[in-house]
Amino acid sequence: MQHLRSLMTLGLVLTLAGCSSLAPSVPVKDKTYSITILHTNDHHGRFWQNRDGEYGMAARKTVIDGIRAEVASAGGYTLLLDGGDVNTGVPESDLQDAVPDFKGMNLLSYDAMAVGNHEFDKSPAVLAMQRKLAAFPMLSANIYRAGERLFDPYKLFNLGGVRVAVMGLTTEDTYKLGNPDNMQGMDFRNPIQEAAKLVPELRSKADVVIAATHMGHYENGRHGIQAPGDVEMARAVTGLDLVVGGHTQNPACMRAENVMDTTYVPGTACQPDRQNGTWIVQAHEWGKYVGRADFQYRNGTFTLVKYALIPVNLKNTPTIAENPDMLAMLKPYQDFGQKKLHINVGTSDGMFEGDRAYVRKRATNLGMLIGQSMMEKTHADFAVLNAGGVRDSLPAGAITYKDILQVQPFGNTLCTITLSGREVLDYLSVSYKMSPGAGGFAHLSGVELITANGVMLQARIGGAFVDTDKRYTMVINSFMAVGGDGYPVFTGHPGFVNTGFVDAEALRGYIALHSPLQIERYAPGTNLTASPIQ
Ligand SMILES: [Zn+2]
Structure with a gap:
């Protein structure tokens, strides 16, 4: 009797666990997981569409909502990541310290972003305001002040049992490119060395390791006088599954191994870069595209099944309707920004x-x-x-x-x-x-x-x-x-x-x-x- 009661209790506990939607904390053997990584970078104040109706966060939301719903209905998971440089580019955003842009990112439910060099264009007080406003972490493992990291180095996600680590990295050139007054006491350490230390640690905690970076994608690693970028990092650091990049503001689409497609046409197929087993993606700039990388995870292997750069109302590409909630949220900012031009x-x-x-x-x-x-x-x-x-x-x-x-x-x-x-x-x-x-x-x-x-x-x-x-x-x-x-x-x-x-x-x-x-x-x-x- 006692024995039976124990079994019944155990059964009840198992049933409760099953009903409470608590996902398993580790991947199940022989199960295939669909994980879609969506990405943007170098937004640069483009919360509103341009004069020709291209890009803008309202149409971006339509694209992202659609993919999320599609992936979820097929039992998959999505993460939305950004490669940094939300700030600086159009007066309507600049004059409002990119508040509309960060609010737009919140409405898009970004999961994380890398800290870009242009995040230091404004005063430290503005950056602090933006960090508070963002409902997602701004990640950078290689920015230090007084020996401490200034930002969270990474964030761990659990997607139905698959543990995904996303770490952030920022170009060492930030100090050179920006106003030193805004970066007092900050130390932009070598991001590749930082990644070399961090990736083994993350591999012990996670099944998939992704870097959201703002370091640049240089064809075949030819970075000239600029600091090394994603290609150089992927070659130097083993264990990265994917780099979601930014900074060079190019579609990272390859014509052949180590040869960039410099005449990439919106709406056509894009072959992302691959170095040392690491995929490297970048979605040009300004929200012109939403990058979509469909992966499958199974028994420790993370495989890219399909990749696309989805154009957001670029010329000669399919028209995407603007999301009304996003429009309603952004419109007052756009109007106010335009009024501010007359001050x-x-x-x-x-x-x-x-x-x-x-x-x-x-x-x-x-x-x-x-x-x-x-x-x-x-x-x-x-x-x-x-x-x-x-x-x-x-x-x-x-x-x-x-x-x-x-x-x-x-x-x-x-x-x-x-x-x-x-x-x-x-x-x-x-x-x-x-x-x-x-x-x-x-x-x-x-x-x-x-x-x-x-x-x-x-x-x-x-x-x-x-x-x-x-x-x-x-x-x-x-x-x-x-x-x-x-x-x-x-x-x-x-x-x-x-x-x-x-x-x-x-x-x-x-x-x-x-x-x-x-x-x-x-x-x-x-x-x-x-x-x-x-
Ligand atoms: Zn940049």
Whole structure:
């Protein structure tokens, strides 16, 4: 009788366990689990769709909700991860400290994100606010302060018994790329060394190990002067199943082993990179795609079954309806952001000349002002600006963000290139030859040309002649970097860095800091213009 009662109690306990939806804490032998990893990266303030109706978090929600429902109805599990850089990119987001973006991510139920370098563009107080606002962890294992990790290094998930570890890593270049004031006392340690320590630990706790990184995907590991990225890490650290990356803002789709498909067409098949048994994915930027990696887990093996980059209302791709709840939540932020564009950011005692008739023919104070803002933002030695990148004048008196966006409407980002003195002179002589009247006509800041009879002979930077053995940092915009207005293409140069800072935002910051502006300080002088010096 006693024996029977014990059995009955045991049965009751088992039944209760079965009913209480408590999932088994470890995988069941010979069971196949479907696990779908959804991913985005480099959102950069794009909570709202663009003028052409592309991307935006409302359509992103429709895509993600649809996949989650589909996977769940088939008995599978999903995780939604982001590769970092939620911040910085469009004024409506920047002016509201990316609050709409983080709220949008909450509504999308992100499970975790990597900390990107642009998460340090704002003050530490803003970052603290964002961390509090986010209903998901911001992960980074390699950022330290006073010997302690500043963020959670990883998070463990249990998907029906399969234990999934997601760790975060951030590029070591963060300190170099951002404003040191926002990173005081922080130590960005080598993420590959950090991963090498952490992965074995995570392998003992989890069945699947994923890295959400903001380190960049460099074809065949060729990272130039930038810190090593996902490919280099996967080659160096064994035991990673998947890297959900960011930072280089490319679709990580391969044409062949170690050969990137640089002309990837939205909506077509994407073959993710694979290094040392680790899959590496990246979904371009701005929420243009939702990456979808369908895996199966069975008896210790995690197999990629299917991969796709799902375009979110990109041109010539299927139309996706916007989720009404997301739209309703974001609309007030979008309206408020647009209203904020009309608030004064600074003042000046005169007009800054940007009229096409002048700015394409001679150096103007506006060209100088923009060049200075580019140098200040990036700590470059000198700036070269194409006249075609200047679309309007800045009025005397009060200056609004709207005025600034009229001058620089393209959302170009600032790119720095570390060059030898020889390369500097070559580039400057190309700039010097740009014909007046054309968009390529060059405005120079921080550099003085020495010319005779229409030929550039030498140049001075910081008062000294350019030394062919020395290295210098030049800042240009992303349009020029890809060969716009007839400039040499620089994106493949080993010293090339796209800082991700938007030109208009750099100008806004400069004007806010230096107001009231005195136009005479920006008068094109011989040491700061392209005009010949005898
Ligand atoms: Zn980045």
